[in-house]
Amino acid sequence: MAPRIDHIETDQILPKRADVVIIGGGIVGVCTALFLAEKGVSVALCEKGHIAGEQSSRNWGWCRKMGRDVAEIPLAIESLRFWEQMNSRVEAETGFRTGGVVYLCETQDDIDQHAAWLEHARPYQLDSQLLTPDGVDKLLPGSTRKWKGALYTPSDGRAEPQKAAPAIAAAARRKGAVILTGCAVRGIETAAGKVSGAVTERGTIACDTVVVAGGAWSRLFLGNMDLPFPQLKTLGSVMRTKPLAGLPEQAVGASDFAFRKRLDGGYTVAQRGANIAPIVPDSFRLFFDFLPALRKQWHELRLRVNGRFIEEWKIPKRWSLDQATPFETVRVLDPAPADSILEEARVNLSRNFPAFKNMEIAESWGGLVDVMPDAVPVISHVPGVPGLVIASGMSGHGFGLGPGTGRLAADLVTGDVPIADPTPFRYERFLRGGKAGKAA
Known part of the structure; x- marks a missing residue:
């Protein structure tokens, strides 16, 4: 089911120490690693599966400023600026093209x-x-x-999700970052109230800062630390066609289809505004957090009761740092796509643009998108836990915003002037009474 991702060499030896440990090898994690390495900070990135194994390789590949939440626009502007220079920066093909x-x-x-x-x-x-x-x-x-x-x-554009994060990770590694795959982080150690290490399945990496860029896994990881993180997951389904000639170069979205030109001459196609929201135990725990968003966007979500309810019910919510964790049990979230939704997209697109009627589907895949109640990410220090930074909850915007998010996270780590105002992305906006309590 998974799309084919560019392979890169990664590190085998666990460092004893790094200034920063990054949890997660998606687009946000690898961009954070790149910018920290460029700042001369020693960094170790730990990915439980492989680089870009989940939503960072499964998204549509759009890189846009247009239509963003107003709070995200400055970050989107910086992200597009980075995307425009990314191929030369990482000395590899990320697939970015300015096509509108x-x-x-x-x-x-x-x-x-x-x-x-x-x-x-x-x-x-x-x-x-x-x-x-x-x-x-x-x-x-x-x-x-x-x-x-x-x-x-x-001036908006597109890039290739199966190429971009691996290329950026490889560049970060050349600049001194340690990139570890098949290496789950079980938890965080503290000393004198501050972060002092990241405990992985292979051993502990002493560090001063940990950046949680775990995508759809962030709520589970933070919950084991009693840090609330109101995050749910929706299922997106995507397909790619074989090469097609004479069709638009732009990325295009209507109410019931979306497409964008690929570097290989084919198109990425999806059903816009038709994501499946599996009913899971967290749907009830976070019902009131998400109720305002549900009222606004109910027409875009298709609620489903399926096997994910039992799967997530069985996932342990607590573990000690000397035992195997859910991150080692499931290395990569690889859900099946919703074939009925993809068929709707094919029919709708072909009806409106007849040149797509002859498209041949090369492959399709599903991906679990991490979403927050206000659809705005968290890029923030965590009050009361010095040395802990969260860069997660990207709400379907992570690929396009990845470079800017990575740079902002790196700025928060180093204390440099932030590339964009971090206030809209602060973690505290989700804390009832302004204080961290036990995770729901």
Whole structure:
């Protein structure tokens, strides 16, 4: 089920000490490692499975400023700046290309919502613009539909999820970072109230700082430390086609399909606005945290009761640092895609852009997306735990925001002037009464 990811060489010897230990080898973890290594900080990255094994290789590959939560726009701007220079920075192909991103509008309400977002984004002087119906036809010829309009950002782009994180990890390693795969972190040791080490399945790495960039696993890891982290998972399903000629270069999203050109000449295709939300025990524990978001986005979620309820019920929530953990039991989350949703995407796309009718599907896959109640990530120190930084809860935005998130996390670690205001991403916004208590 998993997409084919570029292989890189990793380290075999566990260092006795590093300034920083990063938990997680996804796009956020490897970008944090790269920027710390460039700052001259000694860093060890520990990944329980393999680099980009989960959502960092399974996402759509969009790298956009457009449509972001206003709190994320400065971080998105910095991320795009890093993406534009990433191939030269890491001396490898990440697949990044500036091709533009388009949100197609079907109703006047769509137009009004995008116009409102443009007003909020105006201070950032983005090149986002609303297109007329004729403007859409000119930009995206070949559609059978006369669209109401579109929101378009020419400077946004795309990259290849199966290439990017491995290339960045390899560059971080060349710059001195230790990259360990098949090496789960079981927990964190403290001394005098501060982080003093990361306990892995292979032994302990003494360190001053730990960065939790564990994606969908972060809630479980932090819960063992009695740190609440209100995170749920949704299932996204994606497919890629064999090469197709004469179709748009832009990444395009409508209400019921999305596609973007791939470096190999094919397209990544998905059903936009149709994620499955498995009902799991945490769905009940976090019901009131997510209720406001559910009211706003219920039409985009398809609630399902399936085998994940029992799977997550059985996962231990507590463990000691001298015993095997859930991270060693399940190295890679590899869910099956929802074939019915992918078929909907294929039908919807072919109906609106007939040139896709002859597309041949090369492969498909599923991925579990970690989401927060406000759909904004946590990139933050943790009050009361000096030396602990969280960079997680990316809510489906992690790939595009990965470089900026990694740089901001690195700045928080070193105390340098942050590349973007970290206030919107602070961990404390989820703490009831402003204090860390036992994890729900």
